[in-house]
Amino acid sequence: MSSQSLQPCVLERLHTHDVEPALRFDAWRERAHQWVEMLPPQPGVELEAELTLLRGGGSVFGTMRSTAYEMKAAARRLAHAPDMVVLVLMQAGELRRDAAPGERGRNGPGSLGLYDPWRMGRYAYSEGSREAFLALPRSAVRAALGCDPGNLAIAPAHCVLVPALADQLNHLARMTRQPHRIDAAEYAGLLESTRMLALLALRNLGRHGMDLPDETEDLNRGRHAAAVRFMARELHRHDLDAAAIAQGVGCSRTRLYAAFAAQGVTIMGTLRDMRLQRARAMIEQAACPNLGAISWRCGFADQSGFSKSFKARFGARPSEWHRPARSNPACAK
Structure with a gap:
């Protein structure tokens, strides 16, 4: 497919310096973190961050650097977010995650991971952190992996395409900082090649079956996500109870209770x-x-x-x- 036939890309830049200090946190939370809930910084800590986004062809590429801050999954935001999962390459600093009971991790520079926004959890970025990320439709990721995605650490030992993918993400990050050197068609070609390489790497990972979530976990997470979306759409109903929600999702009440219990909520x-x-x-x-x-x-x-x-x-x-x-x-x- 030629770059001329690809959907044009939109390049967007956000910086906390664009907003006066008193409004900086609220503005950044709403503009830069629409899929998750950003937590207020520690007293006396001033937020300073920069985000570049490249949108096109159903995927979103981005680079971000920031001072230390935390965020968590929030049902009220996810209910209206596109159904996507995010591939993250840490370029500097550290990402600490507490995604589910017993599931903790620290990802440093060079680490590559796949993150599911629907997996309830908390994520903390260290001071001076920098990352490149690629948001992909869940359906495409599921087709590549052969199962519903969870939170996965992707190491070169598990997927031989990791170094190539990391290089591609780093390269695209550099190109988004040089908009005067390439045009919209070239951006579209770069984003498409990055998307295809990412799905190819996930397909390779899925074929080897390393650290992939089991089927029960997949079903629970899928039912929970479907239920939250159904609830967000039907909040006005006074008869909305577990039975009505289970019927709306297409599962039994027992399985619905299990899906929410797996997320640590009711x-x-x-x-x-x-x-x-x-x-x-x-x-x-x-x-x-x-x-x-x-x-x-x-x-x-x-x-x-x-x-x-x-x-x-x-x-x-x-x-x-x-x-x-x-x-x-x-x-x-």
Whole structure:
């Protein structure tokens, strides 16, 4: 396939210096980490980061450098994110991950790993970390591996194509920093060749079967992901319970309970948190929030119960959360 026939690429650059210090964290969390929840930095630590993205052909390549920070998977973000997994090459610094009970790891410079955003966990980047990453559709990765992807460390001993893939990722990272030297068609060709090499390496890894997740784990993770998406779409329903969710996902309640237990969470606890997160967002976005209507639209039939749950989750009642509304005379009517 010639580069002229490929989908044009879009190059995007983000830097924390583009935003004033007081707004820097919130802006970076929303613009640069739309699939995960970025955690606030330690007191006195100023966030400084740079992100370059190259989008095209159904995949996304990126490079990022930053000061130390942490992030975690969040159902409210994943429910609206594309179904992709991320191949990450650490170029500098260290990535520490605590992805699931008993699953911990430290990845230093030169390490290559595959990460599934749906795998609930926490990820911490060290000071001065730098990485190159490639986000690929889950369906393509699953077809290459022969199973649903999990969090995988990919070593040269397990896949002979790792050095070539690492070189390609490093090369594309350098090219994104030199936009004046190549045009859009050449970017498209580079991204496509990187995507094809990545899938080829994953196919090689899958053929040898090293460190791949077992079938039960795959099914549990898939059911959990499908259930969260179904719940996000049906949050307004007051009859939404484990039976309705299991029916919507197409599995038994027993298997649905097992899928959530494998993630260390409960079905109704996840549903309640998603409802509260959505209600909070609606309150914050409304000029004069109608709390009764918001609680009803988020699936709470009892406004008193909604208020108690909201305070237990966020430390303040819904009526206390929307501070601008209290100072707006129109909202006092």
